Amino acid sequence: MATDLTRIPNNVDLDSDVRLQRALQQWQPDFHNWWMDVGPEGWQAHDIYLRTAVSVEAGGWARFDYVKMPDYRWGIFLEPDAHERRVGFGDHHGQPAWEEVPGEHRTSLRRIIITQGDTEPASVEQQRRLGATAPSLYDLRNLFQINVEEGRHLWAMVYLLHRYFGRDGREEAAELLERRSGDADRPRILTTFNEPIDDWLSFFMFTMFTDRDGKYQLASLAESAFSPLSRTTRFMLTEEAHHMFVGETGIDRVVQRSAALMADGKDPRAEGAIDIPTIQRYLNRWFSLSLDLFGGEVSSNAADYFAAGLKGRYRETVDYSDHAALDEVYALPVVDGGRLAERDVPMRNALNEVLRDAYVKDCQRGVDRWNKSLHAKGVEGLDLRLPSKRFHRAVGIYAGLPFHPDGRLISQAEWDAAAPEWLPTPGDEAHVRSLMRPVYEPGRMASWIAPPARGINGKPLDFEYVRI
Numbered sequence: 039m040a041t042d043l044t045r046i047p048n049n050v051d052l053d054s055d056v057r058l059q060r061a062l063q064q065w066q067p068d069f070h071n072w073w074m075d076v077g078p079e080g081w082q083a084h085d086i087y088l089r090t091a092v093s094v095e096a097g098g099w100a101r102f103d104y105v106k107m108p109d110y111r112w113g114i115f116l117e118p119d120a121h122e123r124r125v126g127f128g129d130h131h132g133q134p135a136w137e138e139v140p141g142e143h144r145t146s147l148r149r150i151i152i153t154q155g156d157t158e159p160a161s162v163e164q165q166r167r168l169g170a171t172a173p174s175l176y177d178l179r180n181l182f183q184i185n186v187e188e189g190r191h192l193w194a195m196v197y198l199l200h201r202y203f204g205r206d207g208r209e210e211a212a213e214l215l216e217r218r219s220g221d222a223d224r225p226r227i228l229t230t231f232n233e234p235i236d237d238w239l240s241f242f243m244f245t246m247f248t249d250r251d252g253k254y255q256l257a258s259l260a261e262s263a264f265s266p267l268s269r270t271t272r273f274m275l276t277e278e279a280h281h282m283f284v285g286e287t288g289i290d291r292v293v294q295r296s297a298a299l300m301a302d303g304k305d306p307r308a309e310g311a312i313d314i315p316t317i318q319r320y321l322n323r324w325f326s327l328s329l330d331l332f333g334g335e336v337s338s339n340a341a342d343y344f345a346a347g348l349k350g351r352y353r354e355t356v357d358y359s360d361h362a363a364l365d366e367v368y369a370l371p372v373v374d375g376g377r378l379a380e381r382d383v384p385m386r387n388a389l390n391e392v393l394r395d396a397y398v399k400d401c402q403r404g405v406d407r408w409n410k411s412l413h414a415k416g417v418e419g420l421d422l423r424l425p426s427k428r429f430h431r432a433v434g435i436y437a438g439l440p441f442h443p444d445g446r447l448i449s450q451a452e453w454d455a456a457a458p459e460w461l462p463t464p465g466d467e468a469h470v471r472s473l474m475r476p477v478y479e480p481g482r483m484a485s486w487i488a489p490p491a492r493g494i495n496g497k498p499l500d501f502e503y504v505r506i
């Protein structure tokens with residue numbers, strides 16, 4: 039495909055940077071090929087009612103129109119510069135923020151940007167087959183909106199690699215299109231981004247829990263002393279909000295549907311809906327997989343990133359007064375001689391855990407909302423719960439150890455016996471899969487999900503969000 043960079047909406051003065059233009063011109067056709075190869079399967083020629091970012095001006099940054107996905111204008115946007123921005127934390131606190139990459143932090147910064155960038159195409163690959171089974175045109179459109187925006191987030195990281203990291207940045211940008219989610223030889227970097235997402239319950243759990251990890255990681259990068267990273271992640275966060283909305287309201291609608299059936303004395307499974315215990319098991323799975331994405335509880339990487347000013351805490355500038363975090367400790371429950379005991383960890387080494395705590399609180403707010411929907415229909419005693427941070431972990435100090443969802447360390451035999459109550463069983467998966475049938479008549483919903491409260495951009499629910 040001919041590369042026409044004038045079509046890339048941007049606020050980074052792309053026209054005046056010939057070297058950057060050349061790098062992006064080489065990368066763009068590869069991105070297009072990647073999108074056609076492993077992007078949304080079967081929908082590339084359809085008109086989709088999409089939001090496109092066209093500027094960063096408050097209130098006016100997005101435009102809605104019918105677009106074919108391959109023609110989506112993946113733009114490059116950075117939030118405007120804060121005047122005389124300063125490093126907000128760590129050992130360089132108070133010094134002027136950086137407009138270029140300091141040599142001593144180049145390797146770490148590049149690694150953070152690559153890891154962030156790698157998750158974006160990974161999620162598109164994970165979700166590529168969901169278009170065959172969407173529960174409504176509204177949901178189908180939301181899936182594609184998320185997919186194109188993850189594509190744009192990849193562009194955002196590739197812009198940083200091309201603009202600030204020279205030749206090795208360009209090589210890394212190429213590799214972002216070469217790894218594949220779930221591939222045995224060239225997997226995506228982080229664990230969770232290699233898990234398949236083949237059904238819509240998993241998709242809503244992923245956008246609720248895994249995209250929310252994105253929110254927290256991006257927010258901590260928004261604090262970065264490297265201003266271009268801070269500015270681009272701040273703009274990404276505005277798009278991320280919609281992804282989490284899709285997840286949180288998606289699960290809420292599944293819960294509402296099942297609660298309404300139960301209120302009528304019916305069994306959700308028998309009625310082609312999803313029973314609450316199955317929803318709980320999917321929640322347990324995706325919440326624990328997403329907790330892994332924060333890294334180890336005790337991490338010298340996290341301490342180094344903080345000291346250097348690369349990655350701060352959530353709302354570092356607003357919520358904290360001590361930006362050095364040198365004198366505090368974090369009381370961390372660790373397994374010691376077969377029992378849990380608290381150990382004080384120097385705060386800088388516990389920053390992954392501090393971020394994870396902020397994340398858990400945010401997830402709890404969503405779960406409370408789902409329980410409200412249960413109670414509104416008079417369903418009591420089936421409240422959904424977040425399992426303990428220790429449950430079913432594959433990364434960090436609790437990895438592979440048998441923990442009860444309430445956080446107690448149990449024996450392996452107890453775990454083996456109870457795991458089918460806690461994690462999706464083959465029977466759950468078969469039931470959920472059996473419900474995955476496309477419903478593509480405007481305004482109609484699948485049997486297992488309630489309609490959303492409202493349509494998109496003021497349009498009615500029976501609007502043709504995807505032209506079939």
Ligand code: BYC
Pocket residue numbers: 150151153154157158161188227228229230248249250251252253255256330331332333334335336337338339340349390433
């Ligand atoms: N999988 O010190 P540790 C999003 C590695 S989601 C595999 O404990 P650290 C999105 C680690 O690399 C947000 N490996 O962890 C959501 C290290 O390797 P080395 C994505 C893992 O480094 C939905 C070793 O284990 N953004 O945007 O403090 C849709 C020890 O690591 C994992 C970011 O993640 C894992 N889960 O923290 C679309 C931000 N965890 O050094 C998009 C950038 C750890 O021994 N990334 N390891 O070779 C980071 O800040 C950090 O890399 C992490 C890990 C927070 C992920």
